Amino acid sequence: MPRSQKIALGVMFAFFLAAPLAVYPVFLMKAMCFALFACAFNLLIGFGGLLSFGHAMFLGTAGYATAHAAKVWGFAPEFAILFGTAAAALLGLVTGLLAIRRQGIYFAMITLALAQMIYFYYLQAPFTYGEDGIQAVPRGMLFGVIDLANIWAMYGTVMAVFFAGFLLIYRVIHSPFGQVLKAIRENEQRAISLGYDVTRYKLLAYLLSATLAGLAGATKALVFQLASLTDVHWSMSGEVVLMTLLGGLGTVFGPVVGAFIIITMENYLAQLGAWVTVVQGAIFVICVLTFRRGVVGELGNWLKKPL
């Protein structure tokens, strides 16, 4: 890891360690869940060059699966999270096999269409409780000993999940696999002519991205003790695009910063009501027009260091 990224990682760790002293911890946990979601999304678009417009289906599916497993089947939290993540991975495999052979806008449209089908299924399926969602999900005892009803135990768990996910993504990007993935993003025809079966590499990237997005959704369901339609709605797929672009597409830390900005706006500008969307739209336009690399992308470019 280059020094600039080690420092950034240290800063990020110190921030999430110290921030709950000053900021509402549930807000921070929400930010970390969305940061992981955005990082997972960025793995696919920033390093694989694939724009998915249906990533909410993984966030939401994992949320429902975790909530159902914890509440109805009485799963311990670690198994509920694993179950939710596995459900997202399975969905990733099935949708990936269908979508991955198409490129560009066609890929985006197929993922959107599949996500919409999933959304309407959840809207009708009885186990999701439709508009109400699965409420009062028990957080349970982690490994049978740690009571997650305690806010600090929950906070520590979310932090551990977030950093584990973040470091895994970092490793994927900086692995022999990540190297081939970048080559495909840069020049797909050339990667083929060098003998790489690009479809299989893209499918694996899609699968990893779906799984990690699922991990974020599963964790989020326990934090809020709720799984609802908001997380599978197409606007959630749009929001993660916004987070990633705002923070810096294809940077390591960008999605974290982008997620933080968006979540902060939603929380602290909530009294503006529907105007939050307008403000977000305006920020998006400004971002695209003036700092196209995103906050972290521009910062890295200015410092001439990878971030």
Place this chain on the structure above:
Amino acid sequence: MSDDFILETRGLTKEFKGFVAVQNMSLKVQRGSIHALIGPNGAGKTTCFNLLTHFLEPTRGQILYNGREITGSNPANIARLGLVRSFQISAVFPHLSVLENVRIALQRKRGASFDFWRALRVLDGLNQQARELINAVGLAEYENTAAVELPYGRKRALEIATTLALDPEMMLLDEPTAGMAHQDVERISALIKKAAHNRTVLMVEHNLSVVEHLSDRITVLQRGEILAEGDYKSVSANPEVIQAYLGSGHG
């Protein structure tokens, strides 16, 4: 006898809607030779390359590589068999460094790189070999430069180094010297000559002095068909070829 030919096409044809790009082409490329494919614009040279590497599906005909039919193989498989192509527009990975560009090709020897859990360090063992290839094409000082920042001629050199990293049995080069400054043309043709030392090269080239200097055999295409074939001397003296190049009313 057929063993002397590394690549052979039989009646290869590609039709687009209402237009025949390659017609009934039967081409034989001798093992170990440098074979040039020339012809006016639109003669079907690049289409022919795309057919050979299955970037395009032939309408009819067969392609045999080392006596084995590869007509239906997918492009990645063909590359793995040792038939590796370059592109008309220089094909590099723009935002990867020169070293990384070459290493991507070397990495293929590990088999499939699906190991997303391993650190990049496992590729360090390939760096030495990558550097040797980079030195051989005169890019030593650019090792850590992003490919996008290289001048055009250097990009082509990088592309050749990347292709050579696969140690292909046969290279297909699509206009290797197109759009190059004079001294770059010389460097690249010297490079091709060196690379062809123990392999077969089939190239499309417009620069006739490069063709004359390098190739053992020349096939002239016109409107998708083979017009003439032979060494430079016989082809350049062929009145039909002269007419194809200069138009009717000359020669």
